[in-house]
Amino acid sequence: MDIKIIELEADKVRISFAGETHTYLNALTNQMLADPSVDVASYDFRYTFVDPTLLVTTKDGTDPVAAIIRGAEAIAADCTDLLAQIEHQ
Amino acid sequence: MQISFSRLDDTIARFVLRGATPAFANTLRRTMIGEVPTLAIDDVFIYDNNSALFDEIVAHRLGLVPLRTDLDEYVMRDTCSCGGEGCSGCTAIYTLSVEGPKMVYSSDLIPQDPQAAPVVDNIPLVKLEKEQKVVLEARAVLGKGISHAKWQPTLACGYKEYPIITVDKKCDGCAMCVDECPRGVLEVVKDSVRVVEGKLEDCSLCRLCERICKSEGTWDEPAIHITQDATRFIFVVESDGSLSVKEIVERALREIRSKSESLVDVLSDISGGNGNDEI
Numbered sequence: 001m002d003i004k005i006i007e008l009e010a011d012k013v014r015i016s017f018a019g020e021t022h023t024y025l026n027a028l029t030n031q032m033l034a035d036p037s038v039d040v041a042s043y044d045f046r047y048t049f050v051d052p053t054l055l056v057t058t059k060d061g062t063d064p065v066a067a068i069i070r071g072a073e074a075i076a077a078d079c080t081d082l083l084a085q086i087e088h089q
Numbered sequence: 090m091q092i093s094f095s096r097l098d099d100t101i102a103r104f105v106l107r108g109a110t111p112a113f114a115n116t117l118r119r120t121m122i123g124e125v126p127t128l129a130i131d132d133v134f135i136y137d138n139n140s141a142l143f144d145e146i147v148a149h150r151l152g153l154v155p156l157r158t159d160l161d162e163y164v165m166r167d168t169c170s171c172g173g174e175g176c177s178g179c180t181a182i183y184t185l186s187v188e189g190p191k192m193v194y195s196s197d198l199i200p201q202d203p204q205a206a207p208v209v210d211n212i213p214l215v216k217l218e219k220e221q222k223v224v225l226e227a228r229a230v231l232g233k234g235i236s237h238a239k240w241q242p243t244l245a246c247g248y249k250e251y252p253i254i255t256v257d258k259k260c261d262g263c264a265m266c267v268d269e270c271p272r273g274v275l276e277v278v279k280d281s282v283r284v285v286e287g288k289l290e291d292c293s294l295c296r297l298c299e300r301i302c303k304s305e306g307t308w309d310e311p312a313i314h315i316t317q318d319a320t321r322f323i324f325v326v327e328s329d330g331s332l333s334v335k336e337i338v339e340r341a342l343r344e345i346r347s348k349s350e351s352l353v354d355v356l357s358d359i360s361g362g363n364g365n366d367e368i
């Protein structure tokens with residue numbers, strides 16, 4: 001995945017995702033918001049045809065990059081689980 | 090998260106996704122439509138065309154013909170070892186040479202690789218009169234629906250939230266909701282309305298039953314209530330025949346997983362190194 005970190009602080013990260021759309025980022029932000037240590041997880045397209053920017057802020061000193069990793073890992077685990085179920089049907 | 094299929098043919102599947110969020114269900118739907126690759130004709134070399142249709146219209150029609158796709162045989166052109174020049178690993182070649190009077194169908198496209206033939210034979214392309222002819226060579230490549238609709242492997246692909254129908258004790262079994270329901274989901278048994286066995290998933294959530302109950306009954310609130318379970322989704326996925334539906338669902342899930350794993354890899358590198366580095 002082609003990403004670019006625009007801003008990184010102890011409790012805040014802003015990342016640009018090249019070529020990504022609502023398709024993946026909506027699921028990712030939704031998954032991250034289920035994490036109680038995540039304060040804000042949102043993305044926006046500044047203009048229609050530009051790359052989206054993901055903004056994550058955290059509470060209690062949690063590393064925002066680690067929060068994104070946890071969210072992405074949870075989505076990957078769900079997909080693996082569903083693929084295994086389809087295999088057995 | 091659980092997935093259970095109630096129907097799984099080559100071209101249509103119906104399944105229920107349980108324990109999911111609306112965001113994940115929508116991601117799966119969008120990925121199936123726009124990010125599962127399939128073959129479609131992208132380059133057309135026209136040697137002769139004196140039919141009533143311009144070259145561009147013929148080329149556009151050829152692009153929309155669904156082609157059988159073996160994703161283990163072909164790779165995307167930009168990742169092919171040929172460097173994008175076009176080879177048997179990334180390009181399927183077709184020839185068309187017909188002379189009128191005749192209606193030209195998709196079956197007249199002669200594929201070099203029989204495994205990549207058009208899905209159906211009777212798609213009309215152009216009608217030729219006497220002494221008109223079309224001679225061309227077409228090249229199909231893998232692509233994704235996000236670039237152009239001709240690369241979408243799905244026809245109808247959508248979901249609805251699982252319906253929940255509850256009937257209050259005050260229901261007098263007047264059966265007006267039964268007559269109103271366009272899907273035949275309800276029935277009257279012993280002066281009360283209930284859902285016909287096995288028909289709950291057919292409910293389209295139109296709420297016509299609620300409306301008729303409220304307007305015709307003697308109460309302010311209807312005796313029947315339609316709500317939705319936001320963690321269960323009924324999916325219907327139709328394939329255009331280029332890929333089997335099972336493969337479409339599996340490929341979509343693999344695509345979402347590979348994006349997640351790729352993001353984890355990149356971010357793990359950053360957390361291990363200097364976080365301010367640009368990637």
